[in-house]
Amino acid sequence: MKRTKHRAYDDGPHAANIAGALLNWFAVHQRDLPWRRSRDAYRIWVSEIMLQQTRVETVRPYYERWLAQFPTLTALAEAPQEQVLKAWEGLGYYSRARNLHSAAQDVVARYGGEVPDDPDAVATLKGVGPYTAGAVLSIAFNRSVPAVDGNVMRLFSRLFLIEDDIMQPATRQGMEQLALALIPAGQAGNFNQALMELGALVCSPTSPKCLACPVAEYCQALAAGRQESLPVKAKAKAPRPVDVAAGVIFHEGRVLLVRRPEEGLLGGLWEFPGGERPAGATCEQALHQRIAESYGIELEIEGHLTDVRHVFTHLVWNLAACTARVAPGSPIPEESETLRWVTPDQISRYPLPVAHQKVAAALLACLSGNRQAKMRR
DNA sequence: AATGCGGGGCC
């Protein structure tokens, strides 16, 4: 007997009945989603990347715009990264966009622009992990591979009364074995989608709709009255607070935008220069120091513009934004790949973090207010 | 195995 590193779960005596009930339910109740109107592997792939840690209703408008802008894998591969990030702006986890872009170029170079119908090849694509590989292969090519996401883990935790922490990799691997064993022959795509759709529509995180569930009669958690207390999931750590400064720095009617490094938080996005503030430091103090250090600019601070509080998964920005202008005689940094002087109305052409979009909105409101005030005078 | 990585919607 082969030893398995992951946990082993038993699909029980009703596996075939469960699978059949799920397929029947899915045939009737599945939502009409944009990515279900085609079996094109590129479209399926795009949808699966967007849907990582992201709700269907959030993804829908991004997906529609994306396909209008990048209708084919080749079109995506040939687009500049700036345009790709702009199309992703606001969706979060920006490495998804950078990896998808780079993987598309990879598919053009290595597979002639067609997503390979090959598990080994798909698994090597950047940004494609076990779930996404399984989803693309099963939905686009109907290959019998599991696609276990948060929905499926929640459903399985209840259906089979599994009390292991779903955050543990070993638990997910065990559930992948379980999912594989349940796939009906020739129905992988529909079955995997049925599992996720049931998790999304019926076996919801709170208040599961067990009365409407097609597999309620097989559900061990429901039988034990424990459906509300599963799945078991470790609590996330509290986000760490970080004070941040952002400077709207004017010079001859333009403001300074700088590009964040490719890797790390908000990688590749543009922002108003500044950065982390030492604890207790004001926006003015932090800007004087950091802008001089990084760009050699001497500043004259004009005043406070706005405060933005922004919560990430693992940290909280307390962002303070000031306006300033370049002091007379100060050196002026030249434009480069990571530095631009732009007029206020051009800011929205650049992909910005949401927190900095709010600073830009405050700036435009302020400028508009000044203009109206002048006209009234 | 643990951590970094967004943003929004719902209770």
Added chain:
DNA sequence: GGCCCAGCATT
């Protein structure tokens, strides 16, 4: 305010 979401890469 907390929780969750069609996860992945890196260490």
